Amino acid sequence: MIEASVPPAAVTSTLDYYLLGPASPCGLLVEEFELADDLSATRLRTAGWTPADGWWSSAAFARAVRADPDVRARVRAVTRADAAATYRRLGGGALPDEETLRGRFRDDVPLAATAPLRLGLGPAVHRVLFAGGLDADRLTALRAALRLDGMADPGVVGTGRLRVDGTTLRWDLRRVGGGVAWCLDVTAEPADREALRPLLRRLTGVVRGHGLVPATIDCLA
Numbered sequence: 001m002i003e004a005s006v007p008p009a010a011v012t013s014t015l016d017y018y019l020l021g022p023a024s025p026c027g028l029l030v031e032e033f034e035l036a037d038d039l040s041a042t043r044l045r046t047a048g049w050t051p052a053d054g055w056w057s058s059a060a061f062a063r064a065v066r067a068d069p070d071v072r073a074r075v076r077a078v079t080r081a082d083a084a085a086t087y088r089r090l091g092g093g094a095l096p097d098e099e100t101l102r103g104r105f106r107d108d109v110p111l112a113a114t115a116p117l118r119l120g121l122g123p124a125v126h127r128v129l130f131a132g133g134l135d136a137d138r139l140t141a142l143r144a145a146l147r148l149d150g151m152a153d154p155g156v157v158g159t160g161r162l163r164v165d166g167t168t169l170r171w172d173l174r175r176v177g178g179g180v181a182w183c184l185d186v187t188a189e190p191a192d193r194e195a196l197r198p199l200l201r202r203l204t205g206v207v208r209g210h211g212l213v214p215a216t217i218d219c220l221a
Contacts, residue, residue: 013079013080013098014032014098014201015030015031015032015080015098015101015102016030016031016032016077016208016214017029017030017077017078017079017080017082017083018030018031018075018076018077018078018083019075019076019078019082019083019086020048020050020074020075021074022074022075022076025086025090026050026051026090027048027049027050027051027090028048028049028083028086028087029046029047029048029061029065029075030046030047030048030049030083030101030104031044031045031046031047031062032044032045032046032102032105033045033111033214033216033217034108035197035217036219038124038193038219039126039193039196039197039200039217039219040126040217040218040219041111041216041217041218042110042111043108043109043110043111044059044062044108044109044111044216045102045105045108045109046058046059046061046062046105046107046108046109047101047104047105047106048061049087049092049104051090051091051092055104057104057105057106057107057108058107059107059108059109060107062109063109065131065213066131066213066215067131069132069133072131072132072213075213076211077208077209077211077213080095083095111216112216122187122189123187123188123189123190123191124187124191124219124220124221125185125186125187125219125220125221126185126186126187126196126200126217126218126219126220127183127184127185127186127217127218127219127220128183128184128186128200128203128204128207128214128216128217129176129181129182129183129214129215129216129217129218130181130182130183130184130207130212130213130214130215131181131212131213131215132181132182132211132212132213133180134182134210134211134212138210138211139157141210142173142206142207142210143157143158143173145206145209145210146158146160146171146173146203146206146207147160148160148173149161153172155174155175156172156173156174157172157173157174157175158172158173159171159172159173162199164195165195166190167188167189167190167192167195168188168189169186169187169188169195169196169199170186170187170188170189171184171185171186171187171199171203172184172185181215182207182212184203184204184207185220186199186200186203200217
């Protein structure tokens with residue numbers, strides 16, 4: 001249902017790639033969320049590269065991307081192929097494979113790990129929280145890419161659905177934090193962690209491609 005609109009990076013890469021200084025790229029940022037068994041995020045791993053400094057890792061910079069709009073405006077999500085082309089163009093040569101890149105992750109951001117919140121008797125909700133804003137055009141484009149319908153509950157911008165091998169998958173796009181952030185609430189009924197894992201990855205890739213930056217993933221039971 002959404003496969004045609006998923007960026008290649010969400011399918012072929014397990015890491016997230018960003019260009020630094022999108023108007024005139026001057027480096028790369030590579031990230032990965034470390035997930036617990038319940039698919040909640042426990043750690044954000046991050047590394048950057050610029051021609052002058054080589055590879056570096058900074059938890060403070062990763063936090064600033066999510067907290068400071070001015071810093072966030074300096075990064076742009078791209079595919080691994082685009083990141084590799086920029087890396088080569090800036091003099092880095094061939095971009096290392098993803099296992100090698102993981103060795104560049106040194107200054108991680110610990111994420112709060114708490115017991116799932118009990119919201120009722122329904123299926124577990126996996127909430128992907130995003131930093132950033134969407135103007136009207138980007139929101140329209142994101143709604144189309146996520147295949148959201150217009151019959152939303154109060155507080156929900158739109159809902160997408162997919163049925164795979166007897167499992168109903170659903171995702172709701174919401175504004176949260178008084179309108180300063182966005183989230184996707186993703187559920188599988190009956191519960192199917194193996195179906196949820198790739199879906200969370202793909203949906204997050206779609207949203208990243210429209211300018212928002214993932215901040216964490218929580219499991220709300």
